[in-house]
Amino acid sequence: xxxxxxxxxxxxxxxxxIIVDITGVRREADISLLExxxxxxxxxxxxxxxxxxxxxxxxxxxxxxxxDELLQA
Amino acid sequence: MxxxxxxxxxxxxTEILLKKINKEIGQIGNPVRLMHVCxxxxxxxxxxxxxxxxxxxxxxxAGPGCPVCVCSxxxxxxxxxxxxxxxxxxxxxxxxxxxxxSTESLYQAKGRGVDIRVxxxxxxxxxxxxxNPKTDIIFFSVxxxxxxxxxxxxxxxxxxxxxxxxxxxKLIPPAMELLMQRDDIEFHGFLAPGHVSTIIxxxxxxxxxxxxxxxxxxxxxxxxxxxxGIYSLLKQIRENKPKVDNVYKRYVKExxxxxxxxALDDAFVISDARWRGLGVWPKTGHEISKKxxxxxxxxKYTIPDLPLTDLHKGCLCDxxxxxxxxxxxxxxxxxxxxxxHPIGACMVSHEGTCNVAATYEEIxx
Numbered sequence: 519x520x521x522x523x524x525x526x527x528x529x530x531x532x533x534x535x536i537i538v539d540i541t542g543v544r545r546e547a548d549i550s551l552l553e554x555x556x557x558x559x560x561x562x563x564x565x566x567x568x569x570x571x572x573x574x575x576x577x578x579x580x581x582x583x584x585x586d587e588l589l590q591a
Numbered sequence: 592m593x594x595x596x597x598x599x600x601x602x603x604x605t606e607i608l609l610k611k612i613n614k615e616i617g618q619i620g621n622p623v624r625l626m627h628v629c630x631x632x633x634x635x636x637x638x639x640x641x642x643x644x645x646x647x648x649x650x651x652x653a654g655p656g657c658p659v660c661v662c663s664x665x666x667x668x669x670x671x672x673x674x675x676x677x678x679x680x681x682x683x684x685x686x687x688x689x690x691x692x693s694t695e696s697l698y699q700a701k702g703r704g705v706d707i708r709v710x711x712x713x714x715x716x717x718x719x720x721x722x723n724p725k726t727d728i729i730f731f732s733v734x735x736x737x738x739x740x741x742x743x744x745x746x747x748x749x750x751x752x753x754x755x756x757x758x759x760x761k762l763i764p765p766a767m768e769l770l771m772q773r774d775d776i777e778f779h780g781f782l783a784p785g786h787v788s789t790i791i792x793x794x795x796x797x798x799x800x801x802x803x804x805x806x807x808x809x810x811x812x813x814x815x816x817x818x819x820g821i822y823s824l825l826k827q828i829r830e831n832k833p834k835v836d837n838v839y840k841r842y843v844k845e846x847x848x849x850x851x852x853x854a855l856d857d858a859f860v861i862s863d864a865r866w867r868g869l870g871v872w873p874k875t876g877h878e879i880s881k882k883x884x885x886x887x888x889x890x891k892y893t894i895p896d897l898p899l900t901d902l903h904k905g906c907l908c909d910x911x912x913x914x915x916x917x918x919x920x921x922x923x924x925x926x927x928x929x930x931x932h933p934i935g936a937c938m939v940s941h942e943g944t945c946n947v948a949a950t951y952e953e954i955x956x
Contacts, residue, residue: 519630519631519657519658519659519684519686519733519734519735519737519738519940519942520629520630520631520658520734520735520737520738520784520786520787521631521786521942522737522786522789524596548714548744550744550748550850551740551741551744551848551850551851551854552848552850553848553849553850561595563786563789563842565737565738565741565786566684566711566712566713566738566741567711567712567714567715567741568712568740568741568744570737570740570741570786570789570790570848570851571789571842571843571848573595573841573842574840574841574842574844577840577841578595578841580840581595581840581841582598585604588607588608588611589604589607
């Protein structure tokens with residue numbers, strides 16, 4: 519039930535709404551529970567029509583570095 | 592940057608993590624039981640076959656993380672009472688439809704003519720209320736902090752006279768504390784739920800290592816995410832240095848989603864809550880706060896005490912929900928209780944422990 523789907527931001531609309539691409543399907547999502555600003559091509563998690571989190575790109579890159587360390591250890 | 596999700600399904604990283612997990616458990620020298628409290632974890636880890644890949648000394652137990660499974664029959668009975676006595680339309684998530692009430696499920700009630708509509712979001716329920724101004728519409732709202740925060744946003748901004756919300760929302764961290772206090776289940780660490788944590792952050796779990804000397808790993812849902820969580824927990828156990836390790840940092844911040852937390856604090860107050868078959872657990876529920884009483888179905892309607900049957904005869908959902916018993920140990924499992932004919936709540940949702948076991952695991956028929 520707490521299923522949240524990764525989606526790509528396609529379009530920023532008015533009134534706290536955006537269009538996201540979820541595995542090829544475009545649909546509207548509400549961003550009133552997000553403090554960060556969004557840009558086209560950002561990745562977000564969508565839960566029941568609301569964006570609940572924005573992908574931290576820096577952290578995602580950091581993860582890859584951590585893996586490299588882990589894989590070599 | 593492309594969608595990073597694929598990288599967290601890497602076979603290469605999975606294999607190396609499995610080796611590391613094997614090494615850790617070898618060094619620990621004793622079997623370890625790790626509990627998750629998230630239906631999506633159960634679904635995704637079983638679907639990925641992780642239980643069969645990790646060493647047999649590491650047991651992953653499913654805690655009470657499926658919100659429709661832990662929803663008491665009392666809540667279903669009460670929304671049906673409102674529908675029957677006030678001609679209200681019930682709106683809810685699809686997962687709720689076949690969860691057993693004391694005498695009938697919403698699906699069965701729909702069969703006798705009660706107007707029950709499945710919605711994707713609370714926002715869709717509000718649209719139904721706007722289109723039917725002469726009929727009372729109830730949104731039967733179920734879920735942990737992830738879903739509660741969405742409901743909270745609508746509680747705050749919605750004021751339609753014919754629309755109200757019945758809150759069956761529950762909280763994860765206080766439930767984790769009650770699970771650690773039980774002496775009938777033994778486990779050694781928590782895999783904390785990734786999406787609840789996008790909302791509340793990783794900080795609310797700090798009491799777990801601090802007060803109970805118990806390790807926590809906040810994990811996502813891809814195979815690499817879950818294995819990283821397991822690896823972290825085993826490492827913490829081996830080193831005897833329990834902490835809250837967030838391995839889902841790409842989506843979970845320490846402080847969580849502040850706008851969502853503000854909405855939760857404004858829309859809800861913490862209350863006692865009834866968990867299916869487990870009785871009332873203190874301070875584990877979310878009721879709509881007084882400020883928004885106009886949208887609270889429990890205040891709008893004077894619901895009487897109704898006779899309650901939370902577990903049907905032979906059903907072990909109460910023990911399965913806390914990881915004390917496995918689905919295959921229940922005499923009803925895959926006999927009278929099946930995905931196409933659920934008797935217990937855990938057999939209904941695709942995230943319910945029994946449903947997952949029936950769908951993906953090898954079953955000895």
